[in-house]
Amino acid sequence: MPEVFTSAIIDAPIARVWEVIRDFNALPAWHPLIAESRIEGGAPSDQVGCVRAFRLKDGGFIRERLLALSDYDCCCTYSILESPMGVTDYVATLRLMPVTDGDRCYAEWTAEFECEPDRADALVTQIGEGVFQGGFDALKERLGG
Amino acid sequence: MIRVRRSTVIDAPVAAVWEMVRDFNGHDRWHPAVSRSELESGRRTDQVGAVRRFRLSGGEQVRERLLALSDRRHSLRYTIVDSDVPLENYVAEIALRPVTDGNRTFWTWQSRFDAPPGQEAELADLVAEGVYSAGFDAVRSRVERRDRTRPATVSVAARVPVQSGAIEGEGIVMARHGGPGVLVPAAVQAPPPGPGEVRIRQRAIGVNYIDVYCRSGYFNLIQPPGIPGMEAAGEVVDVGARVSHLAPGMRVGYACPPVGAYAAVRTMDAALVVPLLDAIDDVTAAAGLLKGMAAEFLLHRVHAVKPGDTVLVFAPAGGVGNLLCQWARHLGATVIGATSSDDKARAARAAGAHHVIQPGADSLAAQVRALTDGRGADVIYDAVGRDTFGHSVAALANCGHLVSYGQASGDIGDWNISALASNSATVSRPNFAHYTDTPEKVASITTRLFDALVSGVIRIRANHRYPLAQAAEAHEALEGRRTTGSVVLIPDGESGLDSAGAGA
Numbered sequence: 001m002p003e004v005f006t007s008a009i010i011d012a013p014i015a016r017v018w019e020v021i022r023d024f025n026a027l028p029a030w031h032p033l034i035a036e037s038r039i040e041g042g043a044p045s046d047q048v049g050c051v052r053a054f055r056l057k058d059g060g061f062i063r064e065r066l067l068a069l070s071d072y073d074c075c076c077t078y079s080i081l082e083s084p085m086g087v088t089d090y091v092a093t094l095r096l097m098p099v100t101d102g103d104r105c106y107a108e109w110t111a112e113f114e115c116e117p118d119r120a121d122a123l124v125t126q127i128g129e130g131v132f133q134g135g136f137d138a139l140k141e142r143l144g145g
Numbered sequence: 146m147i148r149v150r151r152s153t154v155i156d157a158p159v160a161a162v163w164e165m166v167r168d169f170n171g172h173d174r175w176h177p178a179v180s181r182s183e184l185e186s187g188r189r190t191d192q193v194g195a196v197r198r199f200r201l202s203g204g205e206q207v208r209e210r211l212l213a214l215s216d217r218r219h220s221l222r223y224t225i226v227d228s229d230v231p232l233e234n235y236v237a238e239i240a241l242r243p244v245t246d247g248n249r250t251f252w253t254w255q256s257r258f259d260a261p262p263g264q265e266a267e268l269a270d271l272v273a274e275g276v277y278s279a280g281f282d283a284v285r286s287r288v289e290r291r292d293r294t295r296p297a298t299v300s301v302a303a304r305v306p307v308q309s310g311a312i313e314g315e316g317i318v319m320a321r322h323g324g325p326g327v328l329v330p331a332a333v334q335a336p337p338p339g340p341g342e343v344r345i346r347q348r349a350i351g352v353n354y355i356d357v358y359c360r361s362g363y364f365n366l367i368q369p370p371g372i373p374g375m376e377a378a379g380e381v382v383d384v385g386a387r388v389s390h391l392a393p394g395m396r397v398g399y400a401c402p403p404v405g406a407y408a409a410v411r412t413m414d415a416a417l418v419v420p421l422l423d424a425i426d427d428v429t430a431a432a433g434l435l436k437g438m439a440a441e442f443l444l445h446r447v448h449a450v451k452p453g454d455t456v457l458v459f460a461p462a463g464g465v466g467n468l469l470c471q472w473a474r475h476l477g478a479t480v481i482g483a484t485s486s487d488d489k490a491r492a493a494r495a496a497g498a499h500h501v502i503q504p505g506a507d508s509l510a511a512q513v514r515a516l517t518d519g520r521g522a523d524v525i526y527d528a529v530g531r532d533t534f535g536h537s538v539a540a541l542a543n544c545g546h547l548v549s550y551g552q553a554s555g556d557i558g559d560w561n562i563s564a565l566a567s568n569s570a571t572v573s574r575p576n577f578a579h580y581t582d583t584p585e586k587v588a589s590i591t592t593r594l595f596d597a598l599v600s601g602v603i604r605i606r607a608n609h610r611y612p613l614a615q616a617a618e619a620h621e622a623l624e625g626r627r628t629t630g631s632v633v634l635i636p637d638g639e640s641g642l643d644s645a646g647a648g649a
Contacts, residue, residue, distance in 0.1 A: 005245065006246070007242060007243060007245050007246065007251065008244060008245070008247075009154050009244055009246070009247075097152065097253065098152060099152050099251065100150065100151050100152050100153070101151070101152065101153035101154070101278070102153075104154070106242065106244070106251040108242065121321070121323075128245075133246060136246060
């Protein structure tokens with residue numbers, strides 16, 4: 001099962017970073033690849049089980065279900081229900097941890113999934129460097145790097 | 146219950162930090178608050194349940210037990226068993242996480258404990274600042290990348306001027322584990338040597354099967370992205386402070402971890418680098434240092450071959466196998482080579498094998514016994530692994546010694562050692578690193594190796610030379626069993642390619 005692991009240091013207090021990313025419907029506000037997003041059925045975006053349907057700037061359409069959300073651990077886990085990426089059993093976790101030395105924040109975005117074996121390396125790179133690190137770069141730019 | 150948590154970022158790869166902190170009994174080497182530490186009742190430092198007994202700088206004695214250790218998660222937990230400091234129910238955890246953005250380390254050190262009423266704040270501060278933050282700073286000063294932490298002006302110029310700034314050269318960078326295609330040419334930098342370091346302009350680089358294992362991920366010696374390779378020869382550009390055995394212009398070589406040899410320029414620990422005799426040229430050194438050092442300890446240290454022994458060598462046309470044949474014959478042994486083709490059989494005979502056998506209708510054991518009046522081999526050097534291990538055990542003489550030093554055909558898997566009772570066999574699985582991990586061992590091995598080379602006891606054949614940029618092709622040839630003798634890589638602009646074509 002291919003695994004993606006991307007992590008970064010964001011030079012902002014963990015509470016500020018968590019405030020931005022805990023909103024499951026807020027991807028367009030901070031992630032550069034996302035154009036628009038909505039929560040299906042009008043559910044609150046912090047209701048575990050809710051589904052976000054969003055469109056990428058390149059036109060791709062993705063639906064993801066919120067599987068777990070913890071304000072105590074500053075982490076959320078979600079799965080892909082529908083996407084153009086050709087992956088199945090995709091589960092990802094975005095987690096923050098405090099760096100007490102400097103009041104900064106460690107951010108870790110991991111995923112595992114199934115796909116055609118010959119596409120695994122390319123997908124790991126695309127997700128890890130494009131989607132995850134791209135998101136971290138945007139957060140660093142916005143909140144402090 | 147008091148909870149304390151401190152975390153920081155260390156500007157070094159997680160493996161470097163983990164190597165330092167995973168040693169449960171090694172904290173006295175880096176933590177300023179810890180004086181001498183020792184393990185109780187002979188346990189190992191990575192044995193869960195081990196108890197370390199140490200004194201703090203104030204003289205207080207503390208005993209702590211290792212509760213959990215995970216190399217996968219880079220974490221360990223421990224508890225205070227008893228202590229002169231009034232911490233009760235103390236359980237602490239150290240956990241490291243890689244920061245992929247910059248190849249750094251995120252380190253969390255946390256605990257919970259009880260303290261006597263009125264002393265909570267004082268003890269929490271002692272733990273958080275005196276132990277955890279002080280520990281962060283101590284490790285940081287030891288492992289952070291030198292070029293970022295060292296002040297711009299350092300007085301290493303006292304003896305020999307060090308060229309300011311990094312030197313760039315061509316190299317091979319492995320972006321991930323995988324097939325030969327992951328070896329990609331890239332520009333690499335050799336920073337000025339720090340204290341105890343040397344910077345080398347490399348003229349020839351050895352290719353070894355261990356490089357294949359590192360590339361594929363079978364051996365965990367390289368965390369991509371990184372530069373593979375363990376062996377090279379060249380010329381000293383400059384040396385840092387406290388290096389007394391090397392000087393600019395000297396010809397030198399090395400064959401050892403850490404990896405990073407596939408480069409035209411390299412800065413590394415000078416203690417691992419030995420001067421070369423004039424009689425040993427760069428290509429010969431790069432082709433033979435690692436294999437020659439392996440042959441030296443296999444024949445003299447793992448097993449001391451003596452006159453009259455029957456020695457069976459697998460892959461006698463290969464790099465180490467060829468040297469084993471030459472050297473074992475010189476030591477007075479009867480040498481049998483076991484190989485797969487007529488060409489390789491000729492190479493084995495040329496290397497000194499008295500007999501060469503090829504797998505066929507008769508089993509290996511039957512052929513060896515036919516050559517030894519039914520006795521079998523006293524010592525067998527087997528780097529083939531899975532396909533031959535069982536045959537090797539069967540071909541041993543009573544009380545014989547099987548030295549399994551590689552696994553070209555795959556991992557040997559699980560064996561029931563009861564099977565060794567059939568001939569009271571001894572099996573060794575030597576690891577190159579453990580025979581070459583101190584300057585003293587390297588000096589001792591290379592002294593005997595250089596004597597053997599200079600006196601003609603062994604000859605090293607660098608039959609295959611590739612430009613450094615074609616490292617992937619060199620790996621393909623090695624894995625495709627299309628090579629005899631050694632394979633070397635020549636950096637662009639060096640003269641080693643002139644005398645022989647690429648991929649001869």
